[in-house]
Amino acid sequence: MGLNTTSEIDIVRVSSSKIDSIDFENISFGTTFTDHMFVCDFREGNWQRPQIKPYEPFLLDPSAKVFHYGQAIFEGMKAYKDEHDDVWLFRPDQNMDRFNKSAKRMAMPEVPEDIFMSGLHQLIDLEREWVKKGLGNTLYIRPFMIAIGSGVIAAPSTQYRFMIILSPAKSYYSGEVKVIIAEHFSRAANGGIGAAKAAGNYSAQFYPTKLANEKGFQQIIWTDDATHTKLEEAGTMNVFFRINDTLFTAPTSERILDGVTRKSLISIAERDGINVEVRSVLVSELVEAAKDGSLKEVFGAGTAAVVNPIVGFSYQDVYYELPKIENSFALQLKDKLNSIQYKLADDTFGWTVKV
Ligand SMILES: *Cc1c(COP(=O)(O)O)cnc(C)c1O
Numbered sequence: 177m178g179l180n181t182t183s184e185i186d187i188v189r190v191s192s193s194k195i196d197s198i199d200f201e202n203i204s205f206g207t208t209f210t211d212h213m214f215v216c217d218f219r220e221g222n223w224q225r226p227q228i229k230p231y232e233p234f235l236l237d238p239s240a241k242v243f244h245y246g247q248a249i250f251e252g253m254k255a256y257k258d259e260h261d262d263v264w265l266f267r268p269d270q271n272m273d274r275f276n277k278s279a280k281r282m283a284m285p286e287v288p289e290d291i292f293m294s295g296l297h298q299l300i301d302l303e304r305e306w307v308k309k310g311l312g313n314t315l316y317i318r319p320f321m322i323a324i325g326s327g328v329i330a331a332p333s334t335q336y337r338f339m340i341i342l343s344p345a346k347s348y349y350s351g352e353v354k355v356i357i358a359e360h361f362s363r364a365a366n367g368g369i370g371a372a373k374a375a376g377n378y379s380a381q382f383y384p385t386k387l388a389n390e391k392g393f394q395q396i397i398w399t400d401d402a403t404h405t406k407l408e409e410a411g412t413m414n415v416f417f418r419i420n421d422t423l424f425t426a427p428t429s430e431r432i433l434d435g436v437t438r439k440s441l442i443s444i445a446e447r448d449g450i451n452v453e454v455r456s457v458l459v460s461e462l463v464e465a466a467k468d469g470s471l472k473e474v475f476g477a478g479t480a481a482v483v484n485p486i487v488g489f490s491y492q493d494v495y496y497e498l499p500k501i502e503n504s505f506a507l508q509l510k511d512k513l514n515s516i517q518y519k520l521a522d523d524t525f526g527w528t529v530k531v
Pocket of ligand 1: 252373409411412413414433434435436437438477478479480
């Protein structure tokens, strides 16, 4: 057991595990959940006694605020199993801090470190059989919080439910990803909630993404809402551009989510002598670089896929294809990050935490 696991949790176990009925080789991302879940409610100004219990549906009042005002936040992280059957988390403190920043922005109570970390550790400890060995096998972890208080008055709830659910996953392969650069729609705006993992940010992307899908593109590269000239994120991932041998990614801001993968890749790249520039790349620079051949790579970065190489982009109805290159920075960085996560390489950064 790792740090901060002191919180007393009531544990009710399933009578029999469903693990033997799961085809771990053919699992589609985010559709299968483990036997148990973690639940802790907030009422009358206090966090109640946390519970681990069988994964199951629960009842809410139809007027619960989450249904009407989308007062809901989440996190996404993973557990990995090494060669010795030990289970590891990757920078869980970062996810907890970000969760509580999201909570604050959405006028929700912060989850105490003790509850977040002991819930995480004890739930994963109970489900360690669900974390499979081998590169690419992970247990995707979804902490989330919803407003469960009833009443359709547009004001923050006084009752919340914090939960953690777990989903076994294979390495995520999305096929070839072509993107459209946003000229009209925006993911986030200054003063808005783009820096929070708030549920509404994602539903707001579904429609523009659907329009992109209908044109044969898988994702959108979001631009700044005011001028649509700066490249900001790719779908639900941070985005990196390699022009010649320099890696560019935008600084985090009110509009750009502070991704754990993004900052970890920056650290690894800098350690390994790749020149990284944290600054906004303009759409015009990208188009120029694509035209003169200096644009080598574009990739998304996030927990689910680690890196997601982009094969081409469309801007103002012109399609620019990226070159197929050897020694891709995206794949090198992905390998190096995975090696740390699966304990195949020394964790010189001190990022991994044993469960
Ligand atoms: C979660 C998320 C990311 C990636 O964050 P990670 O911590 O690397 O998983 C990037 N952009 C958005 C909009 C996100 O929601």
